[in-house]
Amino acid sequence: MDTGRKLKVALLGCGSVGSEVARMMTTHAEDLAARIGAPVELVGVAVRRAGRPRPGIPEELLTTDATALVKRGDLDIVIELIGGIEPARTLITTAFEHGASVVTGNKALLAEDGPGLYAAAAQHGADLYYEAAVAGAIPLVRPLRESLAGDRVERVLGIVNGTTNFILDKMDTSGAGYADALDEATALGYAEADPTADVEGFDAAAKAAILAGLAFHTRVGLDDVHREGITEVTAADLASAQRMGCTVKLLAICERSADGASVTARVHPAMIPLSHPLASVRGAYNAVFVKAAAAGQLMFYGAGAGGAPTASAVLGDLVAVARHRLGESNGPGESAYARLRVAPMGDVVTRYHISLDVADKPGVLAHVATVFARHDVSIDTVRQQGKDGEASLVVVTHRAPDSALQAVVAELRELDTVRDVASIMRVEGE
Template identity: 70%
Template sequence: MNTLRVALLGCGVVGSEVARQLTEHSADLAARAGAQLELAGVAVRRLERDRSATGVDPSLFTTDAAGLVSRPDVDLVVEVVGGIEPARGLILAAMERGKSVVTANKALLADDGHALHTAADKHGVDLYYEAAVAGAIPLLRPLRESLAGDHVTRVLGIVNGTTNYILDQMDSNGTGFAEALEEAQALGYAEADPTADVEGFDASAKAAILAGIAFHSPVTSADVHREGIANVTSADVASARAMGAVVKLLAICELTNGGSTVGVRVHPAMIPRTHPLAGVRGAYNAVFVEAEYAGQLMFYGPGAGGAPTASAVLGDLVTVARNRAGGVVGPGGSWYADRPVRPMGETVTRYHISLGVDDRAGVLANVANVFAKHDVSIETVRQRAEGPTDAELVVVTHKATDQALSATVEDLSRLDTVRDVMSVMRVEGE
């Protein structure tokens, strides 16, 4: 059996698990790959850390990542360093030397996926990255390969476990946002700096990758409309519950304007409790795919963590090893459609608006006139007294453009009888 030597870049939570499994299960992986997979070296930032749990020979660790990927005895490269640089330079250097690459780097792929695929095609190597989106869930390969003969029209999903845990705690236990975030950090679901998760940056990178694959068009993070969950309140969650809905942070990728454009957005939304995504609890991920012939498909499972993500990395590693042993290259990037991204203002959906208003005659008529002025149709109105002279007015609209809704909210905020626009949230899944 041939031996393929693997350079591993990074030995953090995911990298250490990849190294451990690659060492402990070498015989099984070799049988599946058709070649012995042998660690040639592991690039780390600091050599002094104790990495004995990985089972890797200490002599294989190095701080010279560039030297490692350039070695002529390295056949395959696994990148789990993260970030843009030096990861991009290391991946391109590996490709230039004929080495196939497996990566979990969602930020880099969302910014430079098209360029990386172009480089892989140029040098006749593989670029696989199942672990970049939704951890262990087999999602990208079904989109890229299993559904290659179909016409995907929409991808709707929960792709960030941290925010899903927080929103689930707020819904299930009545926990406030700050308290739920602290719990997520204590459990290791959220980083000490949770900005990437709670502000939607992580989910928007994943949405860009999903949209590019599903719709055969180059999409970057900059193309994704992004809103996080930091402003979601307990009142929003309670209001959703009263509607028979639940609040989720959704990544939504869809063909629009008759399939001529692509819509890509990440934001919190209310979805009916009857929707399959509504029952996704804790830190789990789930993605709902709609295709012309296959219909509706659901992908569900753990979306993060060392072992689940390492599972996806090793799955890709076995695939590129098979390809290398067989002298072939797997499917590359597909950008033939080259659809432009639709401006967010043209997005059509329903909305839930909560207003703090004066509790007196004529207020509702004034509010309704503003909605009518911008051609936003009202579906339901609910009013609740908040004090002797205050009330909360909750309006749910029929479908309207984001541009029309934004203009409506701006005018509402100028009304003398409206004390506060408390929240604006989209309603999806119906």
């Protein structure tokens, strides 16, 4: 191992995470050097705008020319925290071409073009590490990629977006509607000014694609992930869940089929029993369950976002990659040997909670039950309330293929006795 040199690091992006990374590299410099076996030196920080005060970062390190920075030719590691697809992709591949390894937190890019990034890293003998891309401070990528490499992962189930978990938790505990809960999340800094990526499930879907690829050694892209957000979840849905002894969470679910021949990845709100550990995950926290054949069920819990927590994951990757640079070795690359079929959402076997507004007259329940029977979907429970010619009917099914359940819903919408399919939600965790 070469311990006679200083490792040079460039940082792309200096927002809440990037500035925290720079601060920790300075304040923890001696510890990092001891853990790595050589000191690391921050030699450049690419920013979008010059002239803005950045406490703790020497002004001479700042540059608006990220391309020139990654082309220096003497860098050991580039930390990419810009986000988005471009220019991040070009900057990362350019870093590889000029001899640097890369640490990134860019979930969107990894979900869209992970194979391309892996290929570029392998071509140039570099590392690609991205613990911060999935669950902030929670160590999840490395356990899947390394610790469980000798096991067979069957399922990954979890809460991977803190913004949506805060909103749903607030709706559950206070009875607030979606809009009010979102306003509070925004005021507290949990939601962006444009919360679309979070509340429509795009953020969680990108993470699900990464997790599924790691867990099942199969390429899973963002387009392979079934995605539903939380914007249609109502206070009535939370109240109905409470009556069932459940709560509602936005879940990322990646699972291997019973025959092992295919995998699915999905993100959607779901009811889960209060007895399930995920039901007690409050506020903006994340938690993920991994079920493996030999290891059994593992749970990872912690802060899923924020400057300091995410910077912790970035620094962990920095230490690992720096050690590899000194030892002239590389960590694990892409593992996609299994090449399992990525099945559509219709193949998923799940349960439904369906709330119907129906006419309050004899025979309605029989008509509804006939639709379920026609599609071979078994009913678990039914709850009916009626008043003044109107009624609500809540049906919870047994497990069935999602395609059959969707067909049931489509036919229910056509019944004269069904005035509206008011709510549809899957039931998980049982």
